């Protein structure tokens with residue numbers, strides 16, 4: 001029976017043979033806790049795009065974390081229409097391609113700034129030294145978090161990531177305690193900043209959100225604050241994983257990497273293929289709104305259904321030779337950024353960050369190689385990627 005927890009490192013690093021086994025048995029099957037897991041592309045497409053599946057009852061956060069709960073209740077990704085449609089339209093207009101285009105030079109400068117001090121180091125940790133701070137600094141810039149606040153902001157982003165950890169750390173606090181503290185402090189920070197922006201707007205997304213609220217678009221202060229923290233969490237770890245797993249896939253395929261280096265115009269296609277090939281988000285959740293059939297299985301109203309995006313993206317019925325990383329793969333909508341009404345709001349920013357970040361990394365370290373010690377993968381199969389990634393930057 002499929003369970004998304006308790007996997008050995010070997011399967012965490014390469015979950016695709018496991019998915020294949022399940023998909024070949026049945027593309028929709030009941031797993032741990034009665035949840036339905038969806039391994040086939042067509043069935044995942046149906047769940048993601050059909051109004052017969054929606055968000056669940058309540059939020060994903062316990063009552064013991066009131067500050068986190070209040071934030072998460074205002075996250076677009078956990079809303080259903082009609083509020084989802086209203087807020088999404090507003091955010092889409094605010095977080096526009098123009099805003100992303102204007103951010104590109106700054107994204108390039110952040111990548112260069114992070115890579116410069118690494119030039120002298122023969123061995124780096126790709127996660128710690130580049131792939132984690134890079135998207136966090138970009139989001140700080142987008143939201144207008146000043147440079148002296150960025151270490152503080154980063155620490156709280158890390159605490160939020162650990163929200164589901166119940167084990168107490170050295171300080172005696174559990175991941176949930178720290179996440180609750182991060183939620184409280186971030187909410188207080190963004191509320192205050194929103195009030196300041198109302199009096200004196202700046203060139204940042206927070207000012208645009210405040211301006212939208214003042215135009216009578218009925219965006220509450222809780223929604224502004226929740227959205228800022230949502231962008232921080234949605235756009236941070238995901239992009240980190242795309243950079244690390246993308247680098248890993250390319251270093252393991254020197255021929256593909258050589259081709260990419262010799263023709264950088266291929267970067268946008270490569271990034272799209274990397275999101276399909278080893279998706280940073282491997283699973284999302286929905287709940288059935290009514291009794292219905294899915295892949296021949298009877299799903300009852302109220303049951304939880306989990307499209308396994310990583311499995312759908314390797315379905316040979318949709319992507320021929322799915323285990324090959326191909327720069328010339330014809331476009332065929334993968335599910336790596338989701339599909340339907342919850343399609344990733346930050347996809348164009350994520351693509352820009354990955355193109356700029358990977359190009360900067362390859363230019364900084366033309367001779368980089370993988371050491372014998374492989375990357376260590378986190379035991380999370382939702383946001384999926386390594387927590388440690390040793391990388392040899394020079395040929396000695």
Ligand code: HEM
Pocket residue numbers: 076077078088139230231232234235236238239242275279280281284285335336337338339341342343344345346347349350
């Ligand atoms: C939604 C993936 C980067 C903001 C989603 C969803 C996926 C996804 C799969 C759909 C969730 C669902 O259907 O339940 C990714 C990946 C990224 C990335 C793979 C990087 C490689 C970003 C960035 C931002 C962002 C940079 C913003 C700064 C959002 C938001 C939603 C979302 C706000 C919710 C959209 C809605 O519910 O309408 N993302 N994401 N993401 N993403 Fe991303």
